[in-house]
Amino acid sequence: MLFPDYRPRRMRQSDAFRRMVRETVLSPDDLILPLFAIGGKDVKNPIASMPGHFQLSIDHLTKTARAAHEAGVPAIMLFGIPDKKDPLATSAYAKDGIVQKAIREIKNRVPDLVVISDVCLCQYTDHGHCGVVEKGIIDNDASLDLLARTALSHARAGADMVAPSDMMDGRVAEIRNVLDENDLSSVPIMSYAAKYCSAFYGPFRQAAHSAPKFGDRRTYQMDPANGQEAIREATMDAEEGADILMVKPALPYLDIIYRIRQELDLPVAAYHVSGEYAMIKAAEEKGWVDGPRIMLESLTAIKRAGADMILTYFALDAARALREG
Numbered sequence: 627m628l629f630p631d632y633r634p635r636r637m638r639q640s641d642a643f644r645r646m647v648r649e650t651v652l653s654p655d656d657l658i659l660p661l662f663a664i665g666g667k668d669v670k671n672p673i674a675s676m677p678g679h680f681q682l683s684i685d686h687l688t689k690t691a692r693a694a695h696e697a698g699v700p701a702i703m704l705f706g707i708p709d710k711k712d713p714l715a716t717s718a719y720a721k722d723g724i725v726q727k728a729i730r731e732i733k734n735r736v737p738d739l740v741v742i743s744d745v746c747l748c749q750y751t752d753h754g755h756c757g758v759v760e761k762g763i764i765d766n767d768a769s770l771d772l773l774a775r776t777a778l779s780h781a782r783a784g785a786d787m788v789a790p791s792d793m794m795d796g797r798v799a800e801i802r803n804v805l806d807e808n809d810l811s812s813v814p815i816m817s818y819a820a821k822y823c824s825a826f827y828g829p830f831r832q833a834a835h836s837a838p839k840f841g842d843r844r845t846y847q848m849d850p851a852n853g854q855e856a857i858r859e860a861t862m863d864a865e866e867g868a869d870i871l872m873v874k875p876a877l878p879y880l881d882i883i884y885r886i887r888q889e890l891d892l893p894v895a896a897y898h899v900s901g902e903y904a905m906i907k908a909a910e911e912k913g914w915v916d917g918p919r920i921m922l923e924s925l926t927a928i929k930r931a932g933a934d935m936i937l938t939y940f941a942l943d944a945a946r947a948l949r950e951g
């Protein structure tokens with residue numbers, strides 16, 4: 627492999643050659659679109675830091691879900707914005723909660739679209755933490771039952787898959803048990819296995835009204851400095867019954883995606899999060915970068931690192947761009 631016998635440029639000289647040796651090909655099948663459900667009718671509140679995204683009432687949500695399905699996106703991830711919050715997040719597991727209603731309506735209208743529900747308490751607790759708070763501390767074990775009840779109520783409403791994002795220890799096993807005991811053993815769990823305590827979630831917390839009212843999430847989300855720990859987290863979740871392991875955020879954590887892909891034998895999802903989206907959109911609006919190219923390059927890089935699927939606010943745009951070629 628030495629110059630001049632080997633010339634890497636030979637296989638780059640035409641589009642056809644480049645296509646023949648391309649190692650990573652992005653497809654709409656790889657993408658999952660996150661959406662925000664809110665109560666009311668004909669509500670479409672723009673999310674300022676995420677141009678093109680909205681808090682959507684269920685009537686609009688079903689339209690966007692249908693558009694995603696038509697663009698070839700196989701799945702959406704649903705987040706709810708409830709109208710009331712309390713210390714025990716009761717609207718997270720209410721039968722007629724916002725996510726439960728949205729799931730039923732979308733599964734009715736667009737049955738072939740996979741509906742994944744985010745399972746967490748932070749949008750539903752008045753303190754904004756992802757678990758139960760006792761004397762200012764997030765109580766791990768007291769949170770498990772509420773998380774499992776939330777997952778169960780989503781699955782009962784028709785969610786095709788549940789995705790716990792709270793980062794409490796032991797929640798995958800708890801959710802798996804409760805689903806199995808309730809004849810829902812066919813519902814898979816996509817675990818937010820390596821979820822970092824990241825500033826890249828800023829725009830999401832504005833969109834979902836889920837910022838913690840005191841402190842931060844460092845006692846449950848992972849320290850961005852740690853890589854080995856992500857392997858332990860992912861191994862535990864796999865042993866507890868996770869079907870898909872997620873890494874979040876994506877681009878700043880490509881090494882983690884790569885390592886989990888190498889060391890574990892489950893499908894890997896990467897969450898290209900709100901801040902990653904917002905930065906690209908802001909730079910594009912300023913005319914500083916070519917937005918559509920950065921979008922596809924970023925998603926291709928995430929897939930190249932080892933992600934089998936990517937949750938991204940670009941899902942609809944990217945799927946359309948890929949179809950147009």
Ligand code: PBG
Nearest residue numbers: 746748791826827830899900901
């Ligand atoms: C809820 C949750 C968050 C995100 C997904 N689920 C916010 C957080 O942990 O504070 C972030 C998604 C994004 O930034 O796009 N726990």
